[in-house]
Amino acid sequence: MxxxxxxxxxxxLSILGFGAMRLPVKDNGSIDEEKATKMVRHAIDNGVNYVDTAWPYHMGESEPFLARALADGYREKVKLATKQPQWMVKEPEDMDRFLNAQLEKLNTDHIDYYLVHSLVESSWENIRDLGVMEFLDKAKSDGRIINAGFSYHGTPEDFKPIVDAYDWDVCQIQYNFLDENVQAGRGGLEYAASRGLGVVVMEPLRGGNLADPVPSEVMDIWDEADVKRSPAEWALRWVWNHPDVTVVLSGMTEPYQVQENLKVAEQGLAGSLSEKEMRLVDRVAEKYRELMKLSCTECRYCMPCPEGVDIPACFEMYNNLHIFGDEGRLMMMYAAKLGGILRGADTNFASQCTQCGQCLDACPQNLPIPDLLEKVAEEFEGPGLGERMEFAKQLFENDGC
Structure with missing residues (x-):
């Protein structure tokens, strides 16, 4: 390692972190505890020392599971990260309530890395005004948390102000070769590092979509490489190639994934990919973009929409659905994110478009945005949206303490 x-x-910290969001499950949806415990402990036995979870993972069962998996001396071998469910915080005292509940659920007296979860501009402004910085200072001083950070899902321009707002120790961002300029992006990665933050990367495989299944047109490019690697290895090595990245999280579901990732991590040196190999990865990324249904570059020139529609997010999910499949997860995320449940804001579904036309003049790609939003609504807002929203509310808003 x-x-x-x-x-x-x-x-x-180990360059490979264990993300406890996609643990193996049984047919009834509950965590396969025996299998998952063996996976977590095997990873730790082989050098992984950063384990990441959060309040809502596995319907709230990820944190209690980890308490049991990290028994028998394993807790002392790792740095444990979890996250404040900021969208559930309504009053300042809720922050202490959630942290204390998480300490109990995780059966520990401190959290090594405590992150404010899933920030965008609006949720940051809300939790900031509720006193999150004062809360973090207090929790650090009394020893309940050791390091403070945040995870981010907003726009590139909103990232730097959050970095500058507090003396953070760490940030967690989505970063992979297909999302190099999405959310915080490369610019955010480099800026956070320049400010002294450690950078933990999530979604290096885009939820596993960059690993399997791989479109044949993409696989043809990978097969041109002089050194043969699996698509998963290429994706992980690309992220580790960046010296500003501290830890890369992998949400491993099967034991073979643990084995493969441990092996790949032995080679994950910064700057270890050649220029020729990096150009190959660029070609793969470009091929994925060619395969996308919509040629949206997520420049966000179309924003803000007068009706509150998150146009780039709608198009991103539509593209992901048609390139990668994974319909169940994407349908749920559409309901949770664009339904305002995760963002602590109003709904911004595609169907809210009134075809005012303001976005048409702003789009540098000349996309027929209102017509395309109709297609998004047809895909994601048919029968079952209400049920998915109710399920998402139960998943993300039931505080359980």
Whole structure:
């Protein structure tokens, strides 16, 4: 296992982190505890020392599971990260209530890395005004948390102000070769590192979609490489190639994925891919973009929409559905994110478009945005949307404490 240092505190962290969001499950949807425990402990036995979870993962069962999986001395071998469910915080005192409940659920007296979960501009402004910075200072001073950070899902332009707002130790961003300029993007990665934050990367495989199944047109390009690697290895190595990345999280579901990722992590040195190999990855990314149904570059020139429609997010989910499939997960995420449940804001579904035409003049790709939003609505807002929204509310809003 290779390790990289957290800039502010000197922690030597494994470049591969274990993400506890996609643990193996039984037919009834509950975590397959025996299988998952073996996977977590095998990863730790082979050098993984950063484990990441959050309040809503596995319907709230990920944190209690990890408490059991990290028994027998395993808790002392890792840095444990979990996240504040900021969308559920209504009053300042809720922050202490959730943290104390998480300490109990995880059966620990401290959280090594405590992150404010899933920030965008509006949710940051809300939790900031409720006093989250004062809360973090207090929780650090009394020892309940050791390091403070945030995870991010907003736009590139809103990332830097959050970085600058507080003396963060770490940030967690989505980053992969297909999302190099999405959300925080490469610019955010480099800026956070320049400010002394450790950077934890999530979704290096885009929820596994960059690993399997791979379109034949993409596989043809991978097969041109002089050194043969699996698509998963290419994707992970591309992220680790960036020296500003500290830890890459992988949400492993099967034991073979743990084995494969442990092996790949042995080679994950910064700058270890050649220029020729990096150009090959660029070609793969371009091929994926060619295969997309909509040629949206997520420049966000079309925003803000007068009706509140999150146009780029609608198009991103539509593209993902048609390239990668994974219909069940995407349908749920559409309901949760665009339904305002995760963002703490109003709904911004595609169907809210009134065809005012303001976006048409702004789009540099000259996309017929109102017509395309109709297609998105047809795909995602048919029968079952109401049920998915109710399920998402139960998943993300039931505080359970």
């Amino acid at each position: 290779l390790y990289r240092k957290m800039p502010k505190n000197g922690d030597e």
